Amino acid sequence: MGKLQACVLGSTGIVGQHFIRILENHPNFEVTTVTASQRSQGKEYRDATDWIVSSMIPESVKHLEVLTTDSDAILKQDVDIVFSALPSSTAFDIEARLAMAGLPIFSNAGAHRMDDDVPILIPEINPDHLELVRGQNYGDGFIITNSNCSTSGLVFGLKPLQKYGIKAVTVTTYQAVSGAGRKGISSIDILGNVIPFIPNEEEKMVSETKEILGDLCDGKVIPADFDVNASCVRVPVQDGHLESIVIDVEEQVEVEQIIDMLNNFSGEPQSLRLPTAPIHPIVVLNESNRPQPMRDLSLKEGDLGMTVKIGRLRRNGSRLNMFLLVHNTIRGAAGASVLNAEFALAKGVFE
Numbered sequence: 001m002g003k004l005q006a007c008v009l010g011s012t013g014i015v016g017q018h019f020i021r022i023l024e025n026h027p028n029f030e031v032t033t034v035t036a037s038q039r040s041q042g043k044e045y046r047d048a049t050d051w052i053v054s055s056m057i058p059e060s061v062k063h064l065e066v067l068t069t070d071s072d073a074i075l076k077q078d079v080d081i082v083f084s085a086l087p088s089s090t091a092f093d094i095e096a097r098l099a100m101a102g103l104p105i106f107s108n109a110g111a112h113r114m115d116d117d118v119p120i121l122i123p124e125i126n127p128d129h130l131e132l133v134r135g136q137n138y139g140d141g142f143i144i145t146n147s148n149c150s151t152s153g154l155v156f157g158l159k160p161l162q163k164y165g166i167k168a169v170t171v172t173t174y175q176a177v178s179g180a181g182r183k184g185i186s187s188i189d190i191l192g193n194v195i196p197f198i199p200n201e202e203e204k205m206v207s208e209t210k211e212i213l214g215d216l217c218d219g220k221v222i223p224a225d226f227d228v229n230a231s232c233v234r235v236p237v238q239d240g241h242l243e244s245i246v247i248d249v250e251e252q253v254e255v256e257q258i259i260d261m262l263n264n265f266s267g268e269p270q271s272l273r274l275p276t277a278p279i280h281p282i283v284v285l286n287e288s289n290r291p292q293p294m295r296d297l298s299l300k301e302g303d304l305g306m307t308v309k310i311g312r313l314r315r316n317g318s319r320l321n322m323f324l325l326v327h328n329t330i331r332g333a334a335g336a337s338v339l340n341a342e343f344a345l346a347k348g349v350f351e
């Protein structure tokens with residue numbers, strides 16, 4: 001089978017740019033259509049985009065004409081798969097229309113995440129939730145979402161502990177400015193500052209965490225039944241969401257055993273050797289002052305932003321404390337979506 005022709009919706013924003021970067025030379029997908037707002041319509045991609053995610057815009061994309069994000073315009077192109085990096089408010093209708101027209105949609109937007117029949121898929125964590133797409137009413141098309149950026153890290157800290165009985169989770173985040181988008185937060189508001197509020201983020205962390213870690217029963221997800229309490233804070237860091245997590249666990253497990261379990265955690269993307277799957281989904285750092293966004297997010301061979309870093313594991317009675325770091329625009333956004341598409345392809349969902 002040749003490469004599937006991909007359309008990136010919202011291609012000029014931060015997540016859209018990461019899609020373009022990650023999909024360069026991808027073995028299964030090739031970006032041939034790009035869309036953005038009316039502001040960018042008709043321009044060459046390189047002129048419409050303030051490129052910030054690597055040194056160069058990929059040659060294969062820089063001369064593409066940016067289309068307006070309109071289903072008729074997109075359906076006139078030769079498109080086999082859609083990656084969406086649109087604001088939620090814009091994503092709802094267009095994603096549904098393109099799915100109805102028979103296209104597979106892999107979305108970062110929150111618009112369809114909490115629909116009963118749409119999986120919030122993280123294939124290392126809840127691969128079975130992929131089954132939900134079979135019950136969707138989009139004809140030959142379907143919608144698969146990934147979680148919001150902070151939740152995409154949190155669930156890696158929780159999943160390996162679920163078998164010991166999680167009673168409650170308290171999480172406090174220190175979230176990077178890139179999480180707010182290319183024009184999301186002004187420098188005057190964030191430089192030398194910390195803002196203890198991110199609209200809707202705490203609610204999303206609660207509902208998405210319980211959904212992702214929930215059980216699939218008779219074609220429906222029964223959300224996990226432990227309490228999640230979230231406080232979300234914006235900090236003056238470019239990339240990387242750090243999270244302080246306190247987990248109340250029923251069974252007492254030695255910290256050393258937990259470290260071992262986290263370091264050895266892996267899932268179907270690893271056994272299938274999917275192109276975007278990291279060798280180690282979780283790495284525990286032993287230094288007492290790690291993980292740090294500045295030191296622990298550099299992209300290098302074997303760690304292209306898809307590995308979640310955990311450190312400062314310690315016990316306080318029945319509670320386990322840890323710090324966790326996730327690359328918000330890669331594992332928390334574009335990389336997560338590309339991995340979902342590779343997984344769906346490998347599992348035969350496109351057939």
Ligand SMILES: NC(=O)c1ccc[n+]([C@@H]2O[C@H](COP(=O)([O-])OP(=O)(O)OC[C@H]3O[C@@H](n4cnc5c(N)ncnc54)[C@H](OP(=O)(O)O)[C@@H]3O)[C@@H](O)[C@H]2O)c1
Nearest residue numbers: 010012013014015036037040085086109149179181182333
């Ligand atoms: N940033 C993160 O860490 C992160 C993580 C997880 C999920 N997400 C989600 O991913 C999506 C994209 O986030 P982002 O950070 O990449 O945002 P962004 O940098 O603000 O980019 C938004 C993109 O959408 C386009 N757009 C804006 N309004 C539009 C409209 N009315 N019609 C059509 N296109 C429109 C923009 O085009 P123009 O350039 O023409 O304005 C741009 O391409 C959001 O739903 C966000 O919640 C983001």
